[in-house]
Amino acid sequence: MxxxxxxxxxxxxxxxxxxxxxxxxxxxxxxxxxxxxxxxxxxxxxxxxxxxxxxxxxxxxxxxxxxxxxxxxxxxxDDEAEKEKWEDSVNVTGETIQNLLKIGFTQQIILNVTEDCNMRCKYCFLSETYHYTRNRTNKMMSVETAKKALDLYFSMMKQYGEINPGKKCAVTFYGGEPLLNFEVIKWAIEYTKKNSPIGYMFNITTNGTLLKGEIADYLVQHNTAITVSLDGCEEEHDRNRLSAGKKGTYKTVTDNIREFVKKYPSYKKINLSCVYDYCTDLITNDEFFKENSDWLPYVGSVSLVSTNGTDYYEQFSEEDIRKFTERFIRFRQEYAMAVIQNEKRSSYKDIFFTLQLMPAVLKYGIEDKKLPIVPYTGACFPGMKFSVRTDGKFDVCEKIEGTRSIGDVDSGFDVEAIAQLVKDYNRNVTAQCGRCPISKQCPMCYAYAIRNGSFNSPKCDELVQVFKASLMTQYTILEYNPHATDNFIYREEWILNS
Known part of the structure; x- marks a missing residue:
């Protein structure tokens, strides 16, 4: 034991x-x-x-x-029981995967309608900054590829809908900048509305430069959940999010947002996605979102620039990291005091810490069992959502490097490839998870652990310390304000775009 x-x-x-x-x-x-x-x-x-x-x-x-x-x-x-659980997870078969796909775990399809973009963000995972992801190209998904992908998805969802009548098809558009291929997006939306065997919902993540005029009208008309990338105030946004001509994009994006909100003041299915690094001034950003809350949509996510397979972080000095740490500690203290005193907070500050603290608040109990094929960490069942590249190949998600395809639009899911992916992940990542106190809360997944097609051992101590810090913050707050987490809620868009 x-x-x-x-x-x-x-x-x-x-x-x-x-x-x-x-x-x-x-x-x-x-x-x-x-x-x-x-x-x-x-x-x-x-x-x-x-x-x-x-x-x-x-x-x-x-x-x-x-x-x-x-x-x-x-x-x-029980050490022996945990060992058996892990051994089962490294002996997954294609037959097991096939049976799970039949049960109805698939929820979301992500159409990467283009690999092209009209911006050149310094931290883009499709750039040379990331060593193992596909690079930016001018490839566009064709209607034929989109149709094949949706037909496969609908055939699965029809079967699932019979098991769970409340299930909906979730069709997400991603890129590159997806609005560069707006004609295929329009086609896919119309095709889904005509052919989806059950209810449906649409989501898109965009840099916001093309969110205007006919495009904005169409997305609103079809009740699309829109996520716009905006890193914060002009200085912070323009530091990394540049146009193809290497100019800042803050004014273009915020002008489009202002016009959108003015034209559709009651449209609530639009949110912002923010990214930060070690030079981001979190406190200045917080003030920006607070001061402009009358016209800015709510912040739906705040995430650190990915550290996986990149030399992006080589630019930061020890002094940069020290200053960021000081700002972060102050920012966290301000958040804790604001929650304790029930003060109004910016959505930037709220989401920055809510998404960090969510695991500390949501209780995963003894009966909350994961699938036997992925018993530990945050790894999902491959196929729960699947990302379709412009050429029709499938990935586990839109964030993973393109070295481990799990199928394509012509042949469907490759159950043997999925089984091998799961086995490799469990063998290299989860061997010690049975004894780990945060194995039910660990954020590690395929996308974060993979490097050039192989899975690397995670930095478990760091993950445990991050979770521990979240617990300390959350329970400091709860000691003074026991109802502080009563209003923690999920927005559907957070889950689908996370």
Missing amino acids: SLKILEFETQNSKYIYDGVTGTVMAVDDILLDCIYGYESKGEEELQQELRKKYQDERRIDAALAFVKKYSTKAFYV
């Missing part, structure tokens, strides 16, 4: 996060010693040891009784 807990402290209290049940509980030293010693020492030996150390029989007996009652369901994992 192995202990599966994570200790953390606030200024006022000591806690543990129980990785078996997904529960956070306040502890004192006696209870903590009971949890650590119960399995290895036995009840009688542990009781004698604790009485010598603490000389408080009532509290010791209460702590022992508590641990004895819950030790079979919490705190500890």
Whole structure:
């Protein structure tokens, strides 16, 4: 048996996060010693040891009784059982994948309608900055390819809809800059409306430079959820998000947003996606979004420039990192105080920390089991969503490098390729997850672990420390404001575009 807990402290209290049940509980030293010693020492030996150390029989007996009652369901994992679970995950077969695809796990199709873009963002994952992703090209998805992809998707969703009548087809448009291939987007929307076997919804991620006129009208007319990339104030946005002519794009994007909001003031299915790096002034950005909240859509995501397979971060000095760390700590303190005091916050600040703290708030309990093929980390079932390249090949998602295709529009899903992907991932990434206290909350997935077609061991200590910091922040807030997380909500667009 192995202990599966994570200790953390606030200024006022000591806690543990129980990785078996997904529960956070306040502890004192006696209870903590009971949890650590119960399995290895036995009840009688542990009781004698604790009485010598603490000389408080009532509290010791209460702590022992508590641990004895819950030790079979919490705190500890059976090492042999976890080993068997992991071994099963590295022996997945194509037949298993085929059976899972039939059950109805697929939710979303992502059409990468172009690999071209009218911008040259310095951190773009389709640029030479990233070593293993496909590079920007002028390739456009054809109507024929889009039709084949949608027909396959609809055939699967028809079957799933019979199992789950509330299920909807989720069609997302991605790029490059997807609006460069607006004709195929229009065709796909019309085709979906005519041929989808169940309900449907549309999503698009755009740089915002073309979000105007006929294009904006059409997307609103068809109730499309729109995510626009805007990194913050003009200085922050134009530092990285440049046009093909290497000029800033802030004015173009914000002019289009202003016009959109003016024309469609009640349209709520538009949000902003922000990216930051070690030179981003988070506090200045927060002020920008707060001061302009009367016309800016809400911020739906704030994410760090990807660190996977890139030399992007070589530009930052130790001084840059030190200054960013100082700003981040101040930013986090401001957020905590604002939540404690129920002060109004910018959506930028809220989402920056909400998405970090969400795992600390959402409880994944003992019965919340993942699929046996991916029992640990945040990795999904390949095929739950699938990304279609311009040439019709399938990827696990739009964020993964293009070295491990899982099928194509002509042959459908390659179940053997999916099985091999899962086996390689579990063999190289999840071998130690059974004992890890955050295995139910770990953000690691295929896209973050892969390098040039191979999966690398994750930096587990860093992931645990990030989760621990989130717990410390969240429970500091809850000590002063127990209702602080009552309004944590999911927006459908967050999930589909995350």
